[in-house]
Every structure is written in C-alpha cells, then in structure tokens.
Amino acid sequence: MKKSTIALIDDHKIVREGLRQLIEKLGNYSITHEFENGQIFLDTLPFAKEKPDLFILDYSMPLLSGIEVLQQLEQRQDEEYKVLLLTQHLEEDIIESAYQYGARGFLHKNCSAAELKFCLDNILSFGYSNVTEILKRIRNYKTREENKPQNIRLSDRELHFLTLVCDERELTYEQIAEEMNVSVKSVDVYRNALFEKFQIKSKVGLVLFSFRNKLTAPFC
Template structure:
C-alpha cells in the first residue's frame, strides 16, 4: 500500500532508527516525523503535513503513550495512533482504546504483524477489530471523560446502530431483514451516520455508540 506516512514517538533513538529501517523493508512507508517524547509531540501541535499514522511507545519519560493519546483526543486532534507496548495489562489496553487508539502491538511482534496493523488501520480505521469489540462490551469507562457532542439520530438510525452493536455481529442483509427494510435503506442509514459524524467503518459505528452511550450494550 503506497503513500502511508508514519510518525514515530519513542524516547529511544535506536528504536526509532530500527523501526525506520524495518518500515522500508516491509512496505513503501515513509517516516516523516519523529519525537523523543509525548510532551515534544504535544508541544509541536498542530503538526504540519501530519502523517497517516502515529506509532507511539507506551513507556516514555513524562507522559506515557496512553496519556499522549488521551491528550490528543481531548484536544480534538484527528491523529490515528497505534500504541506500541511491552505491557499487555488489561487496564492499559482498555484505556488506550477508550481514548481513541486505533490498535496496539506488543513490542515483540513480528514484521508481518506490524505491516498488517498499519494496513488494517489505513483501510478500515482500526486494527485488532474483534478484540476491540470484545473489550468495549466489557469496559465501563468513567462517564465524565466521555465526549459531550450532541448526537441526534432518527428512530431508524438508532435501530440500525443498535443492530450494528449487536453481539451476534449481524451482516447488513440480516439487519435489513430484522428491520423489515431493504438493503438499500440500511445502506442509507449507514451513509447518513458516516457523513454526519465523520465515521468510516462498521467498527467506527460501534465506537461511536460506545463513546456516546447510544445503544445497548453501552447504555
């Protein structure tokens, strides 16, 4: 996949250099930005010609990777972030997803895993899709930290969104049958939500419902 630009945030220069070499070997990726800490990245905002994806280390002096992703989210910065970590602690991963991470990778991952994650995020918006859905259904976030954007849905859009979030992971055809409408109608509900709230994928719809507590199982 061409034209994917990468930003690296890691306090170890040798890690950044190693990632740059690896990225040139596994794809036509171009590292355009580097920061040695999350504080440096935040101080540089808004970043000119922001890369397609930021790969952010968890363990850094000052702000850790999750805190950086949280700060980006609170600032309204629309930056896609992949968390790189040696710590597979449940609370860290859940918090990363809660604050907008598009995926995470263990630092022991293979080159294939890295390439897969980058291209997944580029094409669908997220990596670890199945895991995200499972975690979000279990995670009870602090309601104070949820976004306060006003969300206005029609009754049919809300019904559609409820089925998107259904644990049975229904297809669009199955949703049409359950709502007694045509597949074209289902596609129109999806398109309306995509356009109104800048959503780009089915997983994005689930995260949207989760962040605003719009449907089961997030109410």
C-alpha cells in the same frame, strides 16, 4: 505510488532506529518524523507541513504516557490523528483506555514484522486494526464495580444504530446507513447524539460504551 508517511514517538533512540529500518523494508512506507517523548510531539502540533498518515506511539514514556498523549489528542478539534499504540502491556484496562481515547490499533513490542505490517495496512486502509480482538477481550472482561450498567435511555433508532456499530462485520457508517435504510446524514445525527449525550468521541468509544453497559449482543 506515493508512500504512506509515519511518525515515531518513543523515548528510546535505538527503538526508533530499529522501527525505521524495519518499517521502510516492509512496504510503501516512509518515516518522516521522530519524537523522543509525547510532550515534544504535542508541542509541535499542528504540523506546519503535511501531517503524517499514521503515528506509532509508545505506551511507556517519561513526562507523558501514551494514554495521556491520546487523551490530549482527543481534546484537539483541529485534526484527526491515526495512532497505533506500541506497548509491552496488554492488560484490558490499558487496551480499553487506548481505544476510549481514540487509538486505531495496538501491538505488543514482541510482535513479528508480519503482524506490524498487517496492523499498519489495516489502519491506513480501513481506519482501524485489532477491533475484532478488542471486542473479544471486552466480552470476556469481568465487569468492574465502577462500570456497572447504568440506566441508559436510547431511542429505537439510536439502539439500532449502536447495535450495527457493534456488529462483528465492522460496518462503515455508509454500510450502517444502508442496513438502517436511511441516509448517511441520518446516521451522522444518531452518532452525534450519542457522542453528545454520553461524552463519547470515537466509533470504538461507542463499542466500549455499549459493552460496558450491556446494551447490545452478546449481553441482550
């Protein structure tokens, strides 16, 4: 069975070595690349050889923070990068920004080996981890002045699509198409329309947009 490949982006060598030893003991994983900061990582893109399946990115680094690395990755159209953000900070602002810019999951640096394995497995198998947790965080998050709901106009189909995206069942786009009784191509049209109108770049970005503007349950 082919091992899932992982890249580590952290400015502390001892942390990278510890992660390497731990991850390679956890299961069918192989650490194929290491970068001592986000700028060096970005300078290597795109990968000359096979791209790793997943990237573990430290939040606090010199030159560029983990969030700034995610922002630059979101601007690239050539590849998709599955990134797990590793951080000592679990403030809602940081988590929200991480997902806004395409992170697939986040973990506190004090997590257990079992929690790390769970997160890796979920991102590699399903594309995301921690989605249920971030939904709970956002629902309980006090709306800031700059995030007051806007006057958003959506078609009935777009709103139905957005409601299903925010469903706690964490439906895939194929499952959303079945729920809406339309083709997957039609769902792609709804998604791309929202992406274009509101400058959104990811599925979790849609969830954040919806909750920030109180467009779906539990706000209406």
